[in-house]
Amino acid sequence: xxxxxxxxxxxxxxxxxxxxxxxxxxxxxxxxxxxxxxxxxxxxxxxxxxxxxxxxxxxxxxxxxxxxxxxxxxxxxxxxxxxxxxxxxxxxxxxxxxxxxxxxxxxxxxxxxxxxxxxxxxxxxxxxxxxxxxxxxxxxxxxxxxxxxxxxxxxxxxxxxxxxxxxxxxxxxxxxxxxxxxxxxxxxxxxxxxxxxxxxxxxxxxxxxxxxxxxxxxxxxxxxxxxxxxxxxxxxxxxxxxxxxxxxxxxxxxxxxxxxxxxxxxxxxxxxxxxxxxxxxxxxxxxxxxxxxxxxxxxxxxxxxxxxxxxxxxxxxxxxxxxxxxxxxxxxxxxxxxxxxxxxxxxxxxxxxxxxxxxxxxxxxxxxxxxxxxxxxxxxxxxxxxxxxxxxxxxxxxxxxxxxxxxxxxxxxxxxxxxxxxxxxxxxxxxxxxxxxxxxxxxxxxxxxxxxxxxxxxxxxxxxxxxxxxxxxxxxxxxxxxxxxxxxxxxxxxxxxxxxxxxxxxxxxxxxxxxxxxxxxxxxxxxxxxxxxxxxxxxxxxxxxxxxxxxxxxxxxxxxxxxxxxxxxxxxxxxxxxxxxxxxxxxxxxxxxxxxxxxxxxxxxxxxxxxxxxxxxxxxxxxxxxxxxxxxxxxxxxxxxxxxxxxxxxxxxxxxxxxxxxxxxxxxxxxxxxxxxxxxxxxxxxxxxxxxxxxxxxxxxxxxxxxxxxxxxxxxxxxxxxxxxxxxxxxxxxxxxxxxxxxxxxxxxxxxxxxxxxxxxxxxxxxxxxxxxxxxxxxxxxxxxxxxxxxxxxx
DNA sequence: TTCTTACTGATTTTT
DNA sequence: TCAGTAAGAA
Numbered sequence: 001x002x003x004x005x006x007x008x009x010x011x012x013x014x015x016x017x018x019x020x021x022x023x024x025x026x027x028x029x030x031x032x033x034x035x036x037x038x039x040x041x042x043x044x045x046x047x048x049x050x051x052x053x054x055x056x057x058x059x060x061x062x063x064x065x066x067x068x069x070x071x072x073x074x075x076x077x078x079x080x081x082x083x084x085x086x087x088x089x090x091x092x093x094x095x096x097x098x099x100x101x102x103x104x105x106x107x108x109x110x111x112x113x114x115x116x117x118x119x120x121x122x123x124x125x126x127x128x129x130x131x132x133x134x135x136x137x138x139x140x141x142x143x144x145x146x147x148x149x150x151x152x153x154x155x156x157x158x159x160x161x162x163x164x165x166x167x168x169x170x171x172x173x174x175x176x177x178x179x180x181x182x183x184x185x186x187x188x189x190x191x192x193x194x195x196x197x198x199x200x201x202x203x204x205x206x207x208x209x210x211x212x213x214x215x216x217x218x219x220x221x222x223x224x225x226x227x228x229x230x231x232x233x234x235x236x237x238x239x240x241x242x243x244x245x246x247x248x249x250x251x252x253x254x255x256x257x258x259x260x261x262x263x264x265x266x267x268x269x270x271x272x273x274x275x276x277x278x279x280x281x282x283x284x285x286x287x288x289x290x291x292x293x294x295x296x297x298x299x300x301x302x303x304x305x306x307x308x309x310x311x312x313x314x315x316x317x318x319x320x321x322x323x324x325x326x327x328x329x330x331x332x333x334x335x336x337x338x339x340x341x342x343x344x345x346x347x348x349x350x351x352x353x354x355x356x357x358x359x360x361x362x363x364x365x366x367x368x369x370x371x372x373x374x375x376x377x378x379x380x381x382x383x384x385x386x387x388x389x390x391x392x393x394x395x396x397x398x399x400x401x402x403x404x405x406x407x408x409x410x411x412x413x414x415x416x417x418x419x420x421x422x423x424x425x426x427x428x429x430x431x432x433x434x435x436x437x438x439x440x441x442x443x444x445x446x447x448x449x450x451x452x453x454x455x456x457x458x459x460x461x462x463x464x465x466x467x468x469x470x471x472x473x474x475x476x477x478x479x480x481x482x483x484x485x486x487x488x489x490x491x492x493x494x495x496x497x498x499x500x501x502x503x504x505x506x507x508x509x510x511x512x513x514x515x516x517x518x519x520x521x522x523x524x525x526x527x528x529x530x531x532x533x534x535x536x537x538x539x540x541x542x543x544x545x546x547x548x549x550x551x552x553x554x555x556x557x558x559x560x561x562x563x564x565x566x567x568x569x570x571x572x573x574x575x576x577x578x579x580x581x582x583x584x585x586x587x588x589x590x591x592x593x594x595x596x597x598x599x600x601x602x603x604x605x606x607x608x609x610x611x612x613x614x615x616x617x618x619x620x621x622x623x624x625x626x627x628x629x630x631x632x633x634x635x636x637x638x639x640x641x642x643x644x645x646x647x648x649x650x651x652x653x654x655x656x657x658x659x660x661x662x663x664x665x666x667x668x669x670x671x672x673x674x675x676x677x678x679x680x681x682x683x684x685x686x687x688x689x690x691x692x693x694x695x696x697x698x699x700x701x702x703x704x705x706x707x708x709x710x711x712x713x714x715x716x717x718x719x720x721x722x723x724x725x726x727x728x729x730x731x732x733x734x735x736x737x738x739x740x741x742x743x744x745x746x747x748x749x750x751x752x753x754x755x756x757x758x759x760x761x762x763x764x765x766x767x768x769x770x771x772x773x774x775x776x777x778x779x780x781x782x783x784x785x786x787x788x789x790x791x792x793x794x795x
Numbered sequence: 796t797t798c799t800t801a802c803t804g805a806t807t808t809t810t
Numbered sequence: 811t812c813a814g815t816a817a818g819a820a
Contacts, residue, residue, distance in 0.1 A: 082809090083809045083810080084809045084810080085809085085810085086809085087809085111809080111810065112809095112810075113809095113810045114810085135810095157816085212810050213810095215810085244809085247809075276807080277807085277808085277809075279806085279807065279808090280807085280808065280809085383806075383807075384806050384807065385806080385807080386805085386806085386811095389811095406808085440796095443796085443797080445796065445797090446796085447796045447797080448796090449796085450796090571810090572810065573810090589806090589807060589808090590807080591806095591807050591808070591809085592807090592808090592809090594809085595809095610806095613806060613807080614806095615806060615807095616806075616807085627807095631807085652811075653805095653811090654804085654805070654811060654812085655811040655812085656811090
């Protein structure tokens with residue numbers, strides 16, 4: 001395409017552009033000079049280097065509005081990509097808000113994956129697919145790979161399928177199709193990796209299916225091999241915007257570069273210092289190379305921070321300066337006040353959790369002249385999810401409401417996936433993977449042997465598994481009443497699904513009920529019990545929650561147009577709805593915290609080996625360490641007002657006591673921004689001269705006296721800096737007070753249920769605290785508030 | 796086929 | 811420690 005075409009196209013729009021330019025531009029008013037520059041530099045490549053808390057979403061949305069408002073592009077000619085649905089949604093809302101009216105929407109604002117699905121459905125045949133292809137979840141993917149691995153006669157024990165899945169994923173992230181695997185990777189997975197990858201891809205095409213990686217990979221391949229298709233989109237997308245550019249992998253990078261290579265109007269927003277997904281294929285190099293990749297680009301730095309106090313910024317900057325090869329930014333703020341970052345060492349992990357719990361309760365009440373702070377404004381950010389446990393245990397016992405962010409997502413839960421597999425077969429009988437998943441769920445007495453027979457019948461007759469099962473039953477190859485019922489069920493449910501007299505909720509309820517899936521969560525009853533109307537009992541502690549999730553799933557169907565549309569949408573949306581019923585402290589990993597902010601942040605577990613993670617350093621060396629350091633930077637910059645870093649000298653790791661040294665990142669915190677707090681147990685306020693440290697610690701704990709943190713150079717450095725200021729120690733923590741006035745509604749011996757620990761019997765009652773012997777979790781003391789009698793568990 | 800018991804091995808996870 | 815799996819028993 002010649003540049004004249006471009007000119008013509010632009011000339012055609014210029015009249016309206018001039019008219020549009022006269023429109024008011026209130027969205028520019030609230031921008032600082034840097035943000036404004038990023039918005040107004042519309043032509044050519046722009047790299048917006050946006051430090052933490054510098055208002056990049058604001059600038060990004062203003063840019064979109066500006067493009068439309070000046071008539072440069074219509075909403076459907078702007079391609080705006082994000083990584084998460086959440087970010088996409090927020091951007092959509094903010095653009096709508098800025099425009100003041102709801103325009104026809106932006107069809108091409110979404111995640112990489114959502115946009116690729118849309119494109120791939122249009123051009124599926126170019127990838128050997130039909131446009132109604134299904135998107136496999138990770139379970140399906142793994143099941144498929146396991147079949148291939150065992151067919152290849154590989155010992156799944158030495159070479160787990162999970163590992164192969166990881167390798168293939170990695171190749172896809174690097175935009176490598178099976179024919180392009182470099183020789184250096186040939187040895188992967190016992191030299192069978194490339195071959196199995198090819199088989200896997202072939203099998204996916206047979207199934208008319210893709211996995212997540214394919215969505216991008218197929219589109220990159222199509223763009224590379226079909227110039228006509230590519231140029232069509234190059235012309236259509238007049239402007240491209242990319243959020244979190246530092247997190248793009250090779251495939252995404254290629255995809256973007258192909259689309260932008262025509263007009264080169266691409267604006268990438270990101271922060272090299274916040275690149276924390278290298279292990280998932282993200283290439284910091286993409287953002288570092290931007291100016292070389294896109295010659296003539298404008299680089300705009302957003303450095304004014306609107307989030308944190310100067311001390312917090314100073315501490316974060318001090319740490320990140322340890323990294324080499326940064327693009328370099330200096331965050332600053334107009335704020336002048338604020339507390340220093342607090343640093344405290346603890347004896348062990350439990351003490352750390354106890355101390356943080358106490359601090360949270362104190363802040364909630366309001367201490368040291370500070371106003372009371374809502375629990376919603378506090379967060380604990382950990383390196384690895386197993387660290388959450390100590391906090392959950394502690395908060396459960398003191399009755400502090402918390403929420404865990406991240407963790408297993410709603411649509412990844414076993415029961416939700418099972419239910420969806422039923423729905424998938426109902427929508428498409430050809431979905432063999434879905435059928436395979438639920439054919440013996442609930443148990444129908446169909447083991448390996450029976451399933452092999454169905455597969456064989458399928459192959460011989462060239463039909464899907466459902467039909468194959470029917471054939472096998474007809475010919476007496478298989479004898480199984482329950483399988484008959486299932487096959488007949490699918491016929492019935494499909495009719496029901498097509499019948500306009502039924503709504504989706506009814507269809508879904510019928511499927512889950514008639515398939516026996518719901519029943520499988522209850523203990524089977526005898527006829528006599530049913531006759532007497534005895535209430536059904538849950539099979540295990542999880543059953544209640546699982547049924548609750550299914551109810552939620554069915555409910556969400558009521559807003560859907562069709563079952564197919566629902567499945568389509570859900571495959572790409574893996575959101576977790578967090579409940580906001582009451583204020584709660586948030587607990588999450590540092591990774592999950594990216595993009596969030598809280599007035600008060602706790603960063604526990606800053607010990608070498610844990611953070612920075614030993615494994616990360618072993619596997620990726622200097623690169624790994626730098627990514628860990630960026631993680632530290634992300635953590636600190638989440639805090640608005642108060643940031644508390646802590647570490648423990650001893651920690652139970654896999655059941656063994658282990659001592660460790662304070663994180664090397666602690667030494668990188670600039671002294672002038674840090675207050676070193678003295679742990680209450682060690683030098684307790686008012687004890688006078690502290691006892692010799694070695695003695696104190698051996699009194700506290702004997703187990704780990706050999707490797708003594710308190711004699712370590714790291715600790716001594718800390719002491720030298722310490723101002724020995726007494727810790728704000730809450731006068732009393734809740735757990736020591738027993739409210740004897742509270743009349744317990746429970747009786748000793750009563751069977752009760754607890755969200756986390758499951759079923760148990762009350763041993764003792766002390767006011768509002770109960771000592772309970774749990775069937776699975778042992779004996780624990782828990783606040784009565786978290787306990788319910790077995791009969792009033794909500795279904 | 797399915798339930799039980801012994802063993803192993805263990806970050807981070809936007810879609 | 812504990813969850814998730816793999817081989818044995820009913």
